[in-house]
């Protein structure tokens with residue numbers, strides 16, 4: 700479904716498409732957040748991802764305010780093996796579709812994640828806002844929103860990445876680049892991260908984690 704839009708975006712000059720800001724309620728989706736909190740506790744998700752969806756370990760992603768539709772897709776991908784991670788493949792193994800929706804709704808209902816600013820990263824800011832047309836790198840903001848807080852359009856859901864843990868962001872961008880992670884629609888993130896230099900990946904992780 701995403702192919703036409705992504706093909707279009709990849710050909711565009713560096714311009715932000717400005718995915719629309721989303722009402723917090725629209726992040727939550729069909730699940731029940733109260734039930735989700737209980738299930739997340741029983742299934743031990745909160746031990747690693749934090750009671751308030753803010754993880755205390757920089758390698759483990761925050762989920763606070765993340766789009767439920769995105770979290771559900773990742774859980775399905777861990778369950779099917781489309782996304783590989785030893786711990787998460789096991790954690791997702793026994794979750795039903797209802798469990799996924801409820802747990803995702805709980806995390807999505809929490810105050811949106813943000814992190815401490817650790818410096819100025821003008822190159823990363825430019826890549827985020829404008830991309831680099833010469834190297835066929837589209838603006839991150841075009842899909843992940845001008846504030847990096849994610850977005851949706853008729854094609855799908857784009858995760859919240861601003862305020863995410865720095866080490867986790869770095870590991871995912873490196874994973875996309877070297878294809879250790881390859882579950883994005885039409886490999887869009889593999890194409891984008893594949894075009895980034897390692898120093899740009901460092902700078903983007905530093906910049907995004909502090910927003």
Ligand code: HEC
Nearest residue numbers: 742743744746747758759760770773774784786787790802
């Ligand atoms: C022992 C620690 C641990 C436990 C327990 C755990 N997770 Fe995770 N989770 C991780 C780590 C580490 C990652 C990052 C995986 C990677 O690097 O690809 C992750 C990633 C995820 C992601 C992907 C997030 C993203 O932004 O793409 C989701 C969704 C998730 N976990 C949900 C859950 C749920 C739901 C549970 C409970 C059923 C759970 N996790 C239990 C450690 C844990």
Ligand code: HEC
Nearest residue numbers: 708837838839842857858860868871882883887888891903
């Ligand atoms: C054409 C749309 C598009 C553009 C442009 C884009 N992304 Fe993405 N990105 C996505 C989609 C879709 C996903 C979710 C993939 C999935 O379903 O696993 C994603 C996922 C990610 C993730 C993983 C988030 C997580 O929680 O695991 C990171 C990090 C990321 N993108 C960073 C970037 C950066 C940095 C840029 C700019 C250099 C960028 N993206 C540009 C569409 C885009």
